Amino acid sequence: MDIGAIVDENVEASDLEQAARVYQEQARRGSPSALAAFTYAHALIRSGKEDVKLGIVILEGLLKRGTEDIPKRDYVxxxxxAHTRQKEYDRALNYIDLLLNAESHNRQAIELKALIEKRMKRDGLLGLAVLGFGGGAALIAGGLALLLRRH
Known part of the structure; x- marks a missing residue:
């Protein structure tokens, strides 16, 4: 599948509802499983803008929590x-660079990075990311690198 199609893919409403139902049912009984949370977050990031934000929050929580069920690379x-969908290209690059630091030959990550950079150029943001967001990006990447090393 084309990387652009993955980034721009929209979830079927029934799939989002099913994932939400499982997640919420497990949340009522305690803490949702990593799989239920990941499935719900994955559906959310393929939905509308506000849903993408919630999906990011859930994925960040899973990344911090760390689980044996799903590799951290999937969260990253x-x-x-998700950040690419939100046009938050600097944050998207931070995550994808973190993944590439751990897995330099990851084809999907390489293709996603190229797509992010292409969209940044299209939107005229590449220079801004390099000049303006470098400091904050380094802090985020440093913290995430520590998380990935622990796993």
């Missing part, structure tokens, strides 16, 4: 996808 990859 989909955080990059």
């Amino acid at each position: 990859y989909y955080l990059a996808v």
